[in-house]
Amino acid sequence: MTGNAVRTRSGEGPGGSWEFAFALPHPRLRPGVMSYRGIRLGMTRPRRRLETPIGAATLLLGFGEPVRISRAGRAPDTLVSVYCGPTTTPAVGEHGGRLSGIEVLLTPWAAFTLFGTPQHELVNRTVDPDELPHALATSVGELAAALAALPCWADRFGLLDDILGRWRDAGTPSSERVARAWSLLVRTGGAIPVPRLAEEVGWSVRHLENRFREQIGLGPKAAARVLRLQRARRLLAEGQSAAETAALCGFYDQAHLSGEFKAMTGCTPREFAQARRLPVQASPVADRQSGEATSLVLSARSEDWSGPGAHFSKTGRIG
Structure with missing residues (x-):
């Protein structure tokens, strides 16, 4: 079982359907593994979000649909499962409107234990987690496929508790x-x-x-x-x-x-605070950390921006 009850939010409207599921990991994994968030979007339009730096590393276990992630000064990455280590720069994530998977938030030192990679090598980068040099018995791709095959979020989070516990026990101890x-x-x-x-x-x-x-x-x-x-x-x-x-x-x-x-x-x-109050931000977007202001929904048209955040000074368009 997971460390807490599963909470879900879902809805359907002219823009499509969406569902989020939230749970805490099992207490034995905390505080290193901070939270689980299940995502299932079936939107009628592409989606773009500005993601700001947070005090956590992020592991997205995708169920099949790719995400395109852009960061100033780097070529975009298009991945199904994603690891993003510590960052001091914003990124823009885009997808075609359909997205499903589980986002796991980790303290950076727990990510060091799970993946055995010096974290300074991953700063301000987005990578396929199966390309990280770890010695895990189960690949991230295999884990994501197993999670997708389960019938409900509670079962998925329970499997995550089990697998992440094994990975941690076999990993490089952090200080x-x-x-x-x-x-x-x-x-x-x-x-x-x-x-x-x-x-x-x-x-x-x-x-x-x-x-x-x-x-x-x-x-x-x-x-x-x-x-x-x-x-x-x-x-x-x-x-x-x-x-x-x-x-x-x-x-x-x-x-x-x-x-x-x-x-x-x-x-x-001022731009960030104003954008957070726009009606479009009430659409299905959940901040990566509960109770934090981490994300903004952006225009889905790529010509409105030339890099993360550039749309603010050029068009002022959000949504």
């Missing part, structure tokens, strides 16, 4: 001190200074940076940037002003917040 340092960063919203973080876990700053690069991907300073901005997005979506948000999240001033926001999302805080 307990890295996990503790990551937890402190998350709990403080990236506000704890790096020297104090190193002191808390009993390492030098240099050693902390080296272990973070290996098992988190981002250094502690870059990881703190992502977590600080994640908190800022949430506060802005809740209606806080940019000035209040900057002060609460530890930015020097509003201009500092705006610069960081633009660098990591492709748009300004």
Whole structure:
């Protein structure tokens, strides 16, 4: 069984049908495996979403329909199953309107254990998880096919609990001190200074940076940037002003917040907050992390943008 009851949201309308299913992993997998989200979309039009950096790695186990993922400075990737490690840049995901699979959110140190790959090699990248050099008995493609064949989400999440538990037990152990340092960063919203973080876990700053690069991907300073901005997005979506948000999240001033926001999302805080309030955002789009502001629905027409977030300054079109 999974660690919690399965919650589902579904609907049907002129734009098509959709279903989301949510569950927590079994307690023995937590906190490394953070959440499960089942997805089944049967939309009448292609879909595009802007995905902003979050404090997690993402494993999408696709059931057959491909996703095209674009990131500034890199050629687009078209994949059925996807692994995205730590990132400081936005990405745009596109599909033809039909999509099904399960999205697993992982702490970066848990992803290091499951895949045995130094996480700094995967920063700001999207890859086919079966191309990662791991020694797992079951491939990701085989797991996705087995999940797709099961009759309900509860059974799928239960199989995931079993397989991910086996992968973790056979994987490369992560450092307990890295996990503790990551937890402190998350709990403080990236506000704890790096020297104090190193002191808390009993390492030098240099050693902390080296272990973070290996098992988190981002250094502690870059990881703190992502977590600080994640908190800022949430506060802005809740209606806080940019000035209040900057002060609460530890930015020097509003201009500092705006610069960081633009660098990591492709748009300004005002544009992001306004876009989150547009009616189209109420359509079937679930943020990757519960209670967080992580995604925006974009225009389905590729000519409206030249890279992640570029549509804001060119057309202002969302949806």
